[in-house]
Amino acid sequence: MSALAPLTIPPTAAGQVVFSATDITKSFGPVAALSGVSLELRAGEVTALMGENGAGKSTLLKIITGDYQPDTGTLTLHGGPVHFGEPRESRTAGIRVIAQEPEIIPHVSVAENIFVGLLGTRGPIFRRRELIERARTALAEFGFAGVISPEALGSELSAAQRQIVEIMRAVVDHPAVICFDEPTSSLGEEEAAILFDLIRRLRSDGVAIGYVSHRMNEIFRLADAITVLRDGRLVGTKRTEDTDHDDLVRMMVGRDLSQMFHREPVTPGATILSLNGVGNEFVHDITLSVHAGEVVGIAGLVGAGRSELLKTIVGDFAVESGDLGVGGKTVTFHTPADSVAAGVGFAPEERKAEALIMQRSVRDNIALAVLGQISRGRFVSSTREEELAHGFITKLGIRTPSDRQLVKNLSGGNQQKVVLARWLATKPRLLLLDEPTRGVDVGAKAEIYAIIDELARAGVAILMVSSELPEVLGLADRVYVMASGRITGELSREDATEESILALAMD
């Protein structure tokens, strides 16, 4: 019993509404996350859900899955009204939502992670080998065979692999409705391509699909219809063919967005960061340099070791061979505390696991790395802290009712902005950014790019890892490409193109 049955076709004919949410309202205390929002999902169609960070997209999806209950409004499935008090009720009804933050069970296998919640459907006996085989088959069927082992433990997975597990969990038992919440924000190009194939296949099989993303090009590649939210309200729904990039941005942001990237050629200053043959368990023989005023990109496929390289630089992983120089001096960072003291900022990739103190306030999180600087003696100065937090809330457009809001209550994109704010606040001379715009909306992205450019012109050296090639191409003065923990090439701004980068990344 290892072969998976082909996807069953839901009874609804293509184009018909399978699921709808009507006039949904939802508030969290004083925050109105949704007011009077409606959404329709049609069989065999992808409906994109767009809007700025904090517009209410994830909240809507959580209502659809039964994780939250709406304050008012109704849900219908196959024409009949439904009420989901618990996620298991929506699951039983054939609805799956892929959450924005993948939730992984750390100490069990990928296979069990994929089939969690479905184990009991084949009787009370758990057959490990059979489940592994089923998972292997399913991974192969959906195109993820080489990306992830069904026997690996949840705790060993990279961000991309966790996202894939989360996706597999939703698609594996042929639901009628699937909603994706920013599934590509932690995927590389390769995995994203697999995912798009998967979504097209689901669509041709008649599944009704909802799709949240901040990446315009994905939307135009995939979506049949686009629903836009702003400030928790419905702006409108359009067929993809009736709209274009600028129109969408206008619907989302409320005005035109003139230019995404602005970067003028620079004359690099002194060498701020230099690696000479640096190696350890994760990366090998890395030689690179970043100069003051430069934005240097690191490109590569997921798993190339880019994040590990940044962590090695800041002292989270030990440098086992080679030399690390910062500001012209050879240094040894025993822990990240040393690198922070040396003026190195590092915004890690995984905001939930590695960056944010979820149950603390926005203010605390922004001030975390500069507490020493905003304190008087050993006492934290509340006014300076507030100034600092308010400054960044305004500058980055962090959508929060107050600087006292707990970070766990922010939308994903706004959480990412808090991470950036923390490191901008340190006024570093070297800033390492790992996927800095993960889950950030178009408007805010442009804002962040402008800030990066501004910092560079003020003399900060910036080393940025990104899986979004347009971002690398648009911002970086130079690009290093990594594969299997090694640098496989260095490209100047002029030589860097999608093709040249991918060629080196495939090494």
Added chain:
Amino acid sequence: MPTQTVSTSSPTRVSPADSPGFFRRFLTAMGVQNMSLLMAIAFVVLVIGTQNPLFFTVPNLKVIGTAIAISGLLAVVQTLVIIMGGLDISVGSIAGLASVTSAMIFTSAGPLIGVVGAVGIGLLCGLINGCIIVFGRVNPVIATLATLAAYKGIAQLISDGRAQGYTGADPFFVFLARGSVLGVPTLIWILVVIALGIHVLLRYTTMGRNIYAVGGNDVASRLAGININRYILGIYMMTGAVAALAGILITARTGSGQPVSGSEGLELEAITAAALGGAALKGGKGTIAGTILAVILLGILTNGMTLLGVNSFWQNVAKGGLLVLAVVLQQLRSGERRIGLPG
């Protein structure tokens, strides 16, 4: 607080070629945890055995087995609770309550009803724990700390703080305490059966896997459609029932129902064994095999030191020291990164 921080160190990208070697596979199957415990047991056995060969005699092994039966039972269910992400500090009190009630019911209605009644009370106590946690939204530690006091008080009240009844002449209770089947004492059989049962449950049933899922990440489990409240209630009831069984065995061994003596402090022993056996107090991790090895290690340590005539003050020092040593060994061998608070 549903956030479960997943360490993101080194993911495994699969190539079909890299199948691990046999030794590595064996180690993985056994678990670093268990290997270290086995080594610690071997070490202690060797040291004690060379000092006093009596240690190896069959009667002494039986003594060790029967001595660990009761704390072993509690350690095994505690492991279950811990894997699910909870903790049950009230087990000792439930055992005490079950001990007196079994003896009191026995005195008036015979052994069978005594046993059934006590187990029923254990189930009820577990249900109460579960309800306080699930519906009262009380952290499991506080909830069971509170019922630790409450159940103890009830046991003292119904018994007036005194040992109750006399079961030392009843064939059934005597069989529990001193009987044997195929030369192996009944007490050991009971531990083996329950431990095996829970081992099978955890390892080979979907229920067991769901328990790991709930403990590993309750948000993921809930979103995946697992009825986690039902699991929490069920496990606490199961724990209550096994704690009651332990109480009945205390009655059988001591010949009378003991409201407090014999069960006070068992919770710490059980938690120690589960944690030493590799159960992570954050949930989602642990095995019955590890716990049983830990129970055996602690059991032979106590037995051996008494056998060698080690002064009870030194015993405390040695026990503490050896515990640290065993775990440090475990951790160093597992090669975890030395960062932050160990889980």
Added chain:
Amino acid sequence: MPTQTVSTSSPTRVSPADSPGFFRRFLTAMGVQNMSLLMAIAFVVLVIGTQNPLFFTVPNLKVIGTAIAISGLLAVVQTLVIIMGGLDISVGSIAGLASVTSAMIFTSAGPLIGVVGAVGIGLLCGLINGCIIVFGRVNPVIATLATLAAYKGIAQLISDGRAQGYTGADPFFVFLARGSVLGVPTLIWILVVIALGIHVLLRYTTMGRNIYAVGGNDVASRLAGININRYILGIYMMTGAVAALAGILITARTGSGQPVSGSEGLELEAITAAALGGAALKGGKGTIAGTILAVILLGILTNGMTLLGVNSFWQNVAKGGLLVLAVVLQQLRSGERRIGLPG
């Protein structure tokens, strides 16, 4: 600002108009947790006070204050450890060890060196705990369970299990035990000073913020440049020192150094108070104010029930029941969703 693009509208959707009312603001400042505890205290005080007005007399308030001083000290530091994401089960043993050593050193070298020596031993014990955790990579629960046994054994060994010395005639120890400043007993002053100090530390200093951060997410804290190992070591040493102070107070109150009596079981009391006061055992959450309220609630409960002549068995039942009630109230008022394991 060269090429500017968009600036996102108003960062927050909360208009200045709907600022929360005063009562809401007060509630938030006070915390739901603390409000419920205050209500529980008010309820208990009312019930006991109407039954026996003597409860309100100044001498009785002093009795309550001095009775909670020692467990209060331990609860306060335990809160600190819990916020940081750890746990220290060895505090009772450290207190016992400090109690005997303070009396023994006092006997040969006077009160000052006695106190300094005992605190030094507490610091050393804390350092050992911290090192086992940080460098041995041992889970804090097992590490301190192990040292609980070890320190107790050492205290028994050096004292041969006997109460040591006599401090009842020494002015300094008598001042600690029975003296008062401005009409308030010294014991209460000590608790107030330490609690206030730790409150200020947690709330207003960078160190305190970092402690919350380490408990909330140790990986993030490390990457943000916090030297978490140093924090863990420091907090455990601080805990050791305060536990030693508690031990010295035990010596002062009983007039002699007690290796075990009076300090055994204090760890559970401390953890109960911290958890009841709202400290999350997963770390990152908790306040000294909450813990102190919890200590007071537990203290007046014990005092009141004894005052009313409630039998000690009923006291257990009532204490367990009230504990559950207080926390259930807390949780229901906080409006958390009733799903899964409460944190």
Added chain:
Amino acid sequence: SSGMEAPGESGAAGGKKDGPLTIAYLQKQGDQQYFVDEAEGAKAAAKELGNVTIKVVNLGVDANKAISEMDSVIAQKVDGIIIVVPDQQIGPQVLDAAKAAGIPIMASDDVIQDAAGKDAPFAGFDGTAMGTKVGEEAARLYAESGWTAENTRILSAGKLDLSVCNQRMDGAAAAFTKAVGADGPQTIQIGTDNSATDAQNKAGAVITANAGVQNWVVWGCNDESSTGVVTALQNSGVSPANINGVGLGAYLTCKDWSAGQTTGNKSALYISGVEVGRAAVTSMVDLLRNGTALPPATIAKTEIVDAGNWKEKGVACT
């Protein structure tokens, strides 16, 4: 097996053993001062008698551990067992086990009986008798002070779920009532964990509740309990002259006397653990070497001591 097989009537009678002897001394609360003394007395006697090893085992207050350790020493084939049970109800189990193994056994400190109600050989001073002596002394002090029932209360403190505490405290109450008559002062029981600090805390509340009382008679399950209550009384402003505290053990009460303090701890029952341990081991060795039957009851040296005579009575004050 069913576990019900009748034990072989092999040993129990003892006999002439010439070689080295091992005697197990199982003690409840082995970390308490009295029992530490007892173990030392036992070892001292063993040394004097020669070629005897004493194996001391601490049972805590755990009845179940008592059974485990019984099994353990039986498996180790010790020559004789002396036991202080944590709970007297386990007597039959303990005696059966020893009988089945053919190992002679005697009880120490707390009397135990077999299933038929027959007392085992015993060395020590049983709980009720100790309580009786304390109660009698308290009555004597009460009469001497010339207090009346109206202005006096009795505080009796100890761990109420320990059978031995109940016996001691009940014994004291009974003896007191017997001596002063049924119209004596009212008794207030205070449940504690047997530590001095807990006694102080709990007594504080009781003193509040009895604000008008002038004079106090105090006793408890152990020295910790009685001295804790006396300290609480003195802290609340009661003069030592208005307190008649009778300790049990004398190891803490002696400290006030040794320092020459005026104290409400007027006297104490001195129970010499050393003597009990010595006597028990001596009898056991006599049985094993010479076949002399164990004496049914060896009562060790116990007497009331006070500030004036504690030194000469041999109380060791650490």
